[in-house]
Amino acid sequence: MAPASTSVYPAKQHFVATAQKLGATSGVIFVRGGDTIVHPDSDTEYEFHQDSSFYYLSGVIEPGYAAAYDIASSTAILFAKHVSADEAVWVGVPASLDEQRAAYGFDQAHYTHDIESVISALRPERIFALAHHSTENLGSAASIDTERLLDAVHEARVFKDDHEIAIMRRANAISSAAHEVLMREAKQGMNEAELRGRFVGLALAQGCSYEAYGSIVARGRNAAVLHYTKNNMALADASAMVLVDAGGSLSCYASDITRTWPIGAAFSAECRAIYAVVLAMQKAVIEACAPHRQWQDMHLLACRVAAQGLVELGMLRGDLDDIMARHVVGYFMPHGIGHLIGIDTHDVGGYPRGTERINAPGLRYLRARREMLPRMAFTVEPGLYFVDTILAEARDTPAVAQHIDFDVVAKYRAVGGVRIEDNIIITETGCDNLTTCPKEIAEIESIRATAYQ
């Protein structure tokens, strides 16, 4: 499929950004695209997903390509897969080399069988490559550095340019609209699989290539399984909620959105109470996201808002600072507040080299720990869950257990779990929320009412 927009893909700009992060003034950057792989003992192909860094540097979604960039002369070179006449019967006649060069924004285009001669003609002293790409047939004269490019391209990918933000905004618009259709159509008695199918169908119909990740459609207690992917149970109980975590991938860019809403027309009292706390967590974090703040502080902010909310519900007790110091909320939100997002759903660059994870409940699984800067993209996805095994661990940990009223927990156990997840871009002054699906309680109940009219 051609690039999603009619504009030229900014391949060269992405090479320039990568070379800047690399800090090299000469040498050649060389990257290979992915190839199709088949299931063992079968001719069934895995659905092809392009190598993420190769996509960033080329814009090519087809298998069998490569690309290079001569740093000193700032020359971006595309190596296209050659399609024989016999193959063209099966896959179609490809665009010409020059058409491909122009569409992806390269200075030159050749076929992959000319990689060695084209690279050799550049006479590079050094070739920067990625350790997971083959460096065979690049010519023998240059020294090949497979150490430095990875961090450089990861760092370049962390900062989204206007082209990338436009695609991510569109991926979010498509996926937000699909979430809203589910909210509008789902009825008690439907199966989780029907919701997943409806979501995927809508995302594909609007131009997404695939789910950015395995969708989670979890009703009631299933939402307490964080990566629930069975998606095969009936929405039996109108007083329960269903959690839908799903996003389409558009032109290789992920969206990652979660909504949780009642199976019936309105939230039960228990569901509404927990939902309100999670919504407050999410809104506080989105309000706080701004340049130069630390991502891990957003996690702690969410925990503090949760602690306040759960104290008000009588589920937690004691001093807020003590609750925070003992990571009590980590037993209810065992995952991190969010992650970088881009070509990969869990995008690269969350832990710059030398940054360590924090070993504490909840924080342990935080997928990014760094200063927020303009053009970074994050998910903001607080949640609260009632996971039996984790609650048992809390009960067995006196310093934590003293802050929890387990009788109140029992009252809310049937809620299962709530998560609300949007995708944001850090701006010069704060952040821009790409996700447009309703999440306010009144909005949701108004939409859910239409399902039963």
Next chain:
Amino acid sequence: MAPASTSVYPAKQHFVATAQKLGATSGVIFVRGGDTIVHPDSDTEYEFHQDSSFYYLSGVIEPGYAAAYDIASSTAILFAKHVSADEAVWVGVPASLDEQRAAYGFDQAHYTHDIESVISALRPERIFALAHHSTENLGSAASIDTERLLDAVHEARVFKDDHEIAIMRRANAISSAAHEVLMREAKQGMNEAELRGRFVGLALAQGCSYEAYGSIVARGRNAAVLHYTKNNMALADASAMVLVDAGGSLSCYASDITRTWPIGAAFSAECRAIYAVVLAMQKAVIEACAPHRQWQDMHLLACRVAAQGLVELGMLRGDLDDIMARHVVGYFMPHGIGHLIGIDTHDVGGYPRGTERINAPGLRYLRARREMLPRMAFTVEPGLYFVDTILAEARDTPAVAQHIDFDVVAKYRAVGGVRIEDNIIITETGCDNLTTCPKEIAEIESIRATAYQ
């Protein structure tokens, strides 16, 4: 996800069938399930599809399992993946060993960390394994044969039992219904992607796990690209047709169905003429499918019906036997008449060891060449296409060109291509068509008319 039906999976029967094909009276059959794989430099998992032969022998769709069968004592042993308490937070608490043993129809169940001790305790002289499965940690005493099991399990898989036929029938019913929805809803101006999305959404909603293969939605001339998967162009021309080749995979069993129908409410004269020939080809083959007939003869029968039809249209000329001898129809149907289908879309066993392909247009790509026998499952998928490069080759081949009126071909070029594909099971007396989607011209036009009402 649990097996689709509530009945016990016939794992042991499938081991018994495989041991019979193996012709061994002692020794242990050992097979491993697939593991999840991630995209390089990313934590994004490929959507997991179970190893096909492992699924056949176990019924397990989750990654990380293994299974064994002691031939002499007829003991089927499941090795389940052990899920730690920490992992259970993310993936849920699995069923107990005994529940899994019972659900899949095994005699024993253990965890995979006990493979070596359990296998060793059987004291096998020989272990039969598949060359693409790891044979590490099976105990050192036995000799390991990775040569003979592959053909045996492939041959066992060729013959579908009642459990398998029931699943394939259901997969066909789901996919047939989805095809019919597309036929009922598609309108001029829609995009191919909308049809693909609608199909996938309906298949997933009805319990399919994924597309059995990359769907093809090809309007007009796109249908002349045999493996067209871009699926991103508008259904602009009401006088053209759209070819939809799509099937859901249910409980690991593929369906593979193609329908071609007008974008407008009725077939154009040219489309109708070509469609009628393909329909005649398909009906003739389905009528002829029966035990002890050769599959390659079904291909030749389709070609003969096509030759007659195209002679009647004035597109071909000359003696039918000459047209057949010169494989003229192969320039219009460059693929085979169909293939075995089962767990794999292009299922195993098409060319039993020692059987060679026939190197002639069309026949070259025939995916099976063997005697039809009861319980074999095939696709029947004749097609006629107007592929410019192939027609140029025909024009350059005097023995072929003399039979073709290229002025008439030019008149039909805009048709692009037509394919009609059903899935059949060979019975004792003929065959049973699993595919229920309408294909008669009058039926299709009646359904298409509703799209514009």
